[in-house]
Amino acid sequence: MESSSSTRQLLWFFAIAVCVKLLLIPAYHSTDFEVHRHWLALTHSLPLSNWYADETSPWTLDYPPFFACFERFLSIFAHYIDPQIVDLHNGLNYRANSAIYFLRISVILSDLWLLYGVYRLTKNADVKRRYLIWVLIVWSPALVMVDHLHFQYNGFLLGWLLLSISFLQEGKDLMGGFLFAVLLCFKHLFAVAAPVYFVYLLRHYCWKGLVRGFSRLSVLGAVVVAVFAAAYGPFLYHGQIQQVFNRMFPFGRGLCHAYWAPNFWVFYIILDKVFSFFLKKFGFSIQIPAASFTGGLVGDSSPFAVLPKVIACNRLKQYLKKKKKTQWTWCKFLTT
DSSP states (O other): OHEEEEEEEEHHHHHHHHHHHHHHHTOOOOTHHHHHHHHHHHHHHHHHHHHTTOSSSSSOSSSSSHHHHHHHHHHHHHHHHHHGOTTTTTTTTTTOHHHHHHHHHHHHHHHHHHHHHHHHHTSSSSSHHHHHHHHHHHTTHHHIIIIIIOOHHHHHHHHHHHHHHHHHHHHHHHHHHHHHHHHTOOGGGGGGGGHHHHHHHIIIIIOSSSSHHHHHHHHHHHHHHHHHHHHHHHHTTTOOHHHHHEEEEEGGTTTTTTOOOOOOHHHHHHHHHHHHHHHTTTTTOOOOOGGGGGGGGSSSSOOOSSHHHHHHHHHHHHHHHHTOOHHHHHHHHTHH
C-alpha cells in the first residue's frame, strides 16, 4: 500500500515537471536542436555504414552507436509526422512547428526512463530522502534548462545511470555493470565514472577468493565485451570503426577546438582570457574573440588573443617528423 502511494506521489512530481516543460516548447533552443534533427535525418536516410562518414551538415554524428540507434528509432515516428524532418538535404535547418513539437516532446517522453530510474533508486528509501531525491532530480532546473531549452536527452541518459546504481544498491552487481556498459555506448562522456565502477565492482563483486573471483571477473568482462560488441560490431564489420572513433574522440581538431576542451586545456583557454583582459586594461591593443570556444560548431579554432594555438597530438607528431625530432614524450604530455 505504501509503495502504491509512493508511486502516485512520484507521478505527481513528474506531472508537474512535464507541465513546465510543455510550457517551454516554444521557448529558446540552441544549435543542438538542429544537431539532433539532423541526426534523425542522417540515421533515417543513410545506411548504418555511412552514419559516421556523412558530412552533409557541419553537425556530424559524434555520439556512440547506441545513441545513433536511438535517433534511428525516433526517426521512424518523425517520418510519419513530417517527412521533411528526416530529409537529409531539404531538412537542413528545418524549424517548422512540426519539427519543434516533435523534438521537444521526444525529450519529454524519453524522460520516462529517468522517472523509472528515480523510482527504482528511491523505492526503499525513507520518506525524507525520497522526497529530497525527487526534488533534486525530477525538478532539477539544470535538466530543464539543458534538456528542454538548450536541447539534449540528458534526462534519458541519467535514467540509465540511476537504473544502474539502483541495481548496485540491491546487490545485483552484474546487472548494474551491464547497464553502465550500455550507458557508455549511449554517451561516452559517462566514462568519467568508469574508474569508480571498476573499483567498486572489482572489490564488491569479484573480490571473492582467487578461483571464484577470477570466474566472476571473467563473467563481468564477458558481459561488458558483449555490450560493446553489439554496439561497435556492425561498424567493425563495415570497416568504419576508425571513423567512429575519429568522430567520438576528435583529437585531430586540436586540443582546444570549437566544441569544448574536456581536460586540462580548458584552463589554457581561461588563462588566455585573463591575460587578454588585463593587457587590454593596461592599454594594449588586444583583439578578444567573443565566446569562440562555446559556439558549438565542430571544427578547427584558433582564436587565442595572447597565448599560442595548441597543436593537436597528431599534428605535433607530423611537425616533429619534419624537424627530424623524436620528442614523442612531449606529445604524450600535451594530450594527458
